[in-house]
Amino acid sequence: MIIKPRGIPRKLAALASLVSRLPDSAASMQKVKSDYKMSRAGFAGELKVDKFLEELELQRPHYIIHDLDIKIGTKKVQIDTILFHPNFILLMEIKNMRGEFYFDPKNRQFFRVNDNGKKEGMRNPEAQVNRAIKAINTFLCSKGYDGVAEGIIVLVSRAGIVMNAPERWKTIPLDSLTEFIEALERQTSSVFTDDICKKLALSLLDEDRSEAMSGLTTYYAVSEKDVIRGVRCPECHQIPMERKHSRWSCTRCGAECRNAHLGSLQEYRLLFGPEITSRHAKEFFQNESMNFTIRVLNKSAVPKAGKVRYRLFHISEKLTYLEGFVNKEMKQ
Secondary structure: OEEEOOOOOHHHHHHHHHHHHOOOOOOOHHHHHHHHHHHHHHHHHHHHHHHHHOOOOOOOOOEEEEEEEEEEOOEEEEEEEEEEEOOEEEEEEEEOOOEEEEEEOOOOEEEEEOOOOOEEEEOOHHHHHHHHHHHHHHHHHHOOOOOOEEEEEEEOOOOEEEEEOOOOOEEEEHHHHHHHHHHHHHHOOOOOOHHHHHHHHHHHHOOOOOOOOOOHHHHOOOOHHHOOOOOOOOOOOOOOEEEEOOEEEEOOOOOEEOOOHHHHHHHHHHHHOOEEEHHHHHHHHOOOOHHHHHHHHHHHOEEEEOOHHHOEEEOOOOHHHHHHHHHHHHHO
16 A cells, blocks of 8 residues: 655656746756656666566565655654555665666775776665664664565666675665565564554655755756746746636647646746745746736745735645646656
8 A cells, every 4th residue: 555655756847847947048958858768767766666566476464655854863764665464664766877876885885887897886775775774773762663674776877787786775676676575574473563553654745845945047057047037838848838818728739738836836836946026026927017926926835024016935845736847857
């Protein structure tokens, strides 16, 4: 049973928006595109793992949480996927990369040799699993149970080969994932009752706290004037649309929509942060009517301070407005 499905990653949505709103001449474009490519690959790998987990045939009730952000004690960790089973708790660190992989136990480092023969140092997946397991075991101990969590590193790409394996945790190719988990059930015995297993999973889910992300333009030192303004078409996803007769109209595909600005408001949040003034919203929408902009913000954001025409608003996160755009980007 999936008790938290995988949603659109905030960073992926932000990078998709930024790539489409920056001119190729922007100084940071190469770095943005590189990070966007990696973020897309990572999410694509996670979605493939999700498909395989749907095929699991386990005898006991089990609970799956995707994309978990928690702070246990002093540790803040992100967990791609965690499976609660009465016999075990299994964390999965998902990697969708090509090349030859080398885990260096002496220096606690990880690097890969890419298709061009270049050696690249990267974050160590084994260290990521270690941190996450320590956090989960701390959580279990706080509930009065032994720390029994274990982890695996799931390799999605068939073009990724482990040349030097990690010391502690297994690396499992995606094709063998369901077989591995089903065998784990057969080879282990109960450490929790079914009810306690469910309660622990739900209790951990209550600890899920996604950290607020500052505007991506700040992270990449993008000049505000370089960002292309305009409301994005919800059909063909091009910008800008034009506001005509109480509707947004796409000059490219002809689609019309009353509330296309809601997705663009979410893009503003990802690019510049959650705070927005009516003047900045009007400029970002590329709309001439301040009255319309204020009506939108009063309905779709939380007013904070200032006079009506210069009031500061807080944009709440609703990434579902960007699902169509991001899903189309993933297919390209």
